[in-house]
Amino acid sequence: GAVVSQHPSWVICKSGTSVKIECRSLDFQATTMFWYRQFPKQSLMLMATSNEGSKATYEQGVEKDKFLINHASLTLSTLTVTSAHPEDSSFYICSAPRSGGSQETQYFGPGTRLLVL
Amino acid sequence: GQSLEQPSEVTAVEGAIVQINCTYQTSGFYGLSWYQQHDGGAPTFLSYNGLDGLEETGRFSSFLSRSDSYGYLLLQELQMKDSASYFCAVKGQTGANNLFFGTGTRLTVIP
Numbered sequence: 531g532a533v534v535s536q537h538p539s540w541v542i543c544k545s546g547t548s549v550k551i552e553c554r555s556l557d558f559q560a561t562t563m564f565w566y567r568q569f570p571k572q573s574l575m576l577m578a579t580s581n582e583g584s585k586a587t588y589e590q591g592v593e594k595d596k597f598l599i600n601h602a603s604l605t606l607s608t609l610t611v612t613s614a615h616p617e618d619s620s621f622y623i624c625s626a627p628r629s630g631g632s633q634e635t636q637y638f639g640p641g642t643r644l645l646v647l
Numbered sequence: 648g649q650s651l652e653q654p655s656e657v658t659a660v661e662g663a664i665v666q667i668n669c670t671y672q673t674s675g676f677y678g679l680s681w682y683q684q685h686d687g688g689a690p691t692f693l694s695y696n697g698l699d700g701l702e703e704t705g706r707f708s709s710f711l712s713r714s715d716s717y718g719y720l721l722l723q724e725l726q727m728k729d730s731a732s733y734f735c736a737v738k739g740q741t742g743a744n745n746l747f748f749g750t751g752t753r754l755t756v757i758p
Contacts (some may be wrong), residue, residue, distance in 0.1 A: 564745045565734065573734060573748045602731060621687055627744040636680075638689040 532612040533558065534626050536601075536639035544647055546558055550607045551642045553580075553624030559604035560626035565597075568641075580607040614646045649673045651735050651749030658755045659725055665721045667752045669735035677738040679711050679718045680746070685731045693733075694720065722754075730756045 535551045553563055561582045565576040578599055579587040586599035598610040611618055623641040651671040659665040671681065678697040682690035695712035696702055696718060708721040729756055735749040 531652075562744065571753075573751045574746075576739075576745050576747065581744055623747070636692065636746060638691070641689045643687075 532640040534624065534638045536622075536624055536642050538642060539640060540643040540645075542645045542647065543617050546613055549611045549614055549644060551611075551622055551644075553607045553609070553626070553639050555626045557606045557638075558628055559626075560602060560607075560625075563601065563607040563624055564627045565599065565607075565609050566623045566625065568623060574623060577609075580609075582607075590646075604643075611644065614644070616646045619644055619646045649737060649747045651737065651747065653733075653735060653749045653752045655750065656753045656755070657756060659754055659758075661725055661727060661758055663725050664721065664723050665754065666704070666756065669718045669720075669721075669749050671716050671718075671735070671737060671749070673716075673737055673747075676713065680731060680735060680736045681709050681720045682734045682748075683731050684734065684751075690734065711757050725756050726755050730754055732751070 535554045541549055543549050563580040565577045568574045568576050576589050577592045579625050580599045580601040582601045582604055596612055601607045605628045621641050621643050622638045625636050630634045651669055653669050657665055670744055680695045681693040683693050684690045692703055693707050694704055694709035696709050699711055699713055701710045706723045711718040733752045738743055738748040739745040
């Protein structure tokens with residue numbers, strides 16, 4: 531069964547609104563989670579690393595004030611797309627490494643498809 | 648920086664064998680992974696090579712040559728359900744668990 535969940539699975543919103551996406555690790559704790567973005571027919575691009583109890587680390591070119599990340603507990607990270615615009619329409623995927631795991635135990639959520647009108 | 652190059656598209660016949668190549672340039676190397684992604688879905692882990700050589704997992708095998716900065720994914724006895732995108736990936740530059748993905752290969756299996 532799924533070990534990482536995301537909610538919602540898809541969302542349609544008007545330009546200028548904010549959208550919150552939740553990523554939960556199921557039955558394991560994740561002090562670190564990762565947020566990726568994938569545009570159609572392209573690869574996954576890492577946006578940021580979410581750290582429990584501390585600030586997120588953003589990749590170059592990702593606006594931290596636009597993509598707010600909160601990792602309030604060991605099983606939940608949220609990504610908020612603030613003042614969303616059509617160019618933010620994408621597939622957002624989170625992942626979490628299992629405690630003590632190596633690369634081969636990285637678990638991905640099912641993704642959230644965002645469409646901004 | 649890091650870059651991983653893959654062929655953009657591959658087409659193969661059901662029952663055949665197909666190889667998907669990945670060449671990489673990284674500062675710091677912590678192994679090569681392969682992921683499968685069906686349309687609209689999340690990536691699922693297929694295979695990992697930390698050392699040179701071949702790793703076999705059922706119909707899927709993966710190979711790594713660190714001296715050549717090269718790896719490949721081998722899919723045998725192709726099935727229609729294998730039609731998907733395949734990505735090679737490496738860890739972040741510091742060896743952290745974030746992944747840097749290759750350009751991706753779209754595999755189409757035809758009858």
